[in-house]
Amino acid sequence: MTTEIFDGHSATRATTGEPLASGVRFQIFLYLGLLTILLGFGSPFGGLIDVPISFFLKNKFHLSASEVANFRLAAALPLYLSFAFGFARDSWSPFGIKDRGFMILFGTICAALYVLFAFMPVSYAMLLVAVVLLTASFLFVSSALNGLMSVIGQQHLMSGQISAVSNVFGMVPVLAAFLIGGVLSGALESSSADEAARILFLIGAVIMIMVALYGFWKPRSVFGNVTGEGTERLPSRENLVRLVRHWPIYPALAIWMLWNFAPGSQTPLQFYLQNTLHASDAQWGEWNAIFAASFIPTFVLYGYLCRRVPLKALLWWGTVIAVPQMVPLLLINSIPGALVAAGVIGLLGGVSSAAYIDLLIRSCPRGLQGTVMMMSGSLFYIASRFGDVLGTNLYDRYHGFTVCVIAITVVYALILPVLLLVPKRLIETSDGEVPDGGFAAD
DSSP states (O other), X not given: OEEEEETTEEEEEOOOOOOOOHHHHHHHHHHHHHHHHHHHHHOTTSHHHHHHHHHIIIIISOOOHHXXXXXXXXXXXXXXXXXXXXXXXXXXXXXXXXXXXXXHHHHHHHHHHHHHHHTSOOOHHHHHHHHHHHHHHHHHHHHHHHHHHHHHHHHTTOHHHHHHHHHHHHHHHHHHHHHXXXXXXXXXXXXXXXXXXXXXXHHHHHHHHHHHHHTTOOOHHHHTTOOOOOGGGSOHHHHHHHHHTOTTHHHHHHHHHHHHHOTTTTHHHHHXXXXXXXXXXXXXXXXXXXXXXXXXXXXXXXHHHTTTSXXXXXXXXHHHHHTTTTGGGGGOOSHHHHHHHHHHHHHHHHHHHHHHHHHHHHHOOTTOHHHHHHHHHHHHHHHHHHHHHHHXXXXXXXXXXXXXXXXXXXXXXXXXXXXXXXXHHHHSSOTTOOOTTOOTTO
């Protein structure tokens, strides 16, 4: 342990730079993984809730592709401000128990909101307000998880392993949600709009109550290995100045934004598969489930490689492989072909996706990990939602999906020159090794 000075204020941090024993790491990964799964299922903008809502808008309200994309754009308003929830996590400690306090308090609030909206008459406006308010309360819990993972990754030299674990466990609810979400959408077709919404929101309420209860668990292996970094004692203005002056976050965030812009990979792809190739709601869910599942092998591979290969090599090779990720979609003309393409596309993107999160964790300034990781969330949704709108406009204008694939490939290629801007010392080591001069957070 050591004490450093930030503009006249003291703050403690861990300086051991020692990897944890394998048994302890396993317990940490399990704790974080289970919480990741719960949040994945309870998310109001995730698969289990979001997929039925998208079908609801398309099939019951008969909205066009552009109208569905515009709904998603508006409903994502809190997501664009995710960094603010991260800053709240870094600056505030509910009940004096930091991340667990956020789980207990906002898990309960989110569950209560789910129950409230479950018994309201359904309409376009009601769905929009519900998703916005639910998302705002949910993001406080999400910021606690992201901040905790980033702190552990930095303090114990395992940012790559944390990235791999979070991605693998994060794919479990995504995979299940797309399968269940598509089937659930089909089952709700026979129900009235009010009844369908009630079932959907009550499921969300149960999950978020489980998240709140999870916050009462305090395993020693996790919280006994997290050192408080003291920045909550600094004035907010000083923390913001530190954040703005911290160069390493800029290329990391720019890469993350480009990776998630992908114009055409959401609404246009759904309309292409369903309207052109005549996929059912369940088959659209299957496509997304296969896509999500095919990331898992490369995430696991990344967890192995990150301890043996410097991050620099993983970033460059992962990006080169990922640039043509969406090209297989140009070769399909049937639903079986599309399902095969989904698997190929996921495999091509796994290493790069894990490497970009690894880079984000290493780039965080100490004490502001929640802010930066949630800032990446802001960019994810800004990029993906506006990319969806651009892709939808391209799809509607040119009456085909080919133009979307071309646009996505060009955007991915732009990541390569941005990699040159990443501080070299930050990426020249593998997990378990301390870069010369310490992490970017030091």
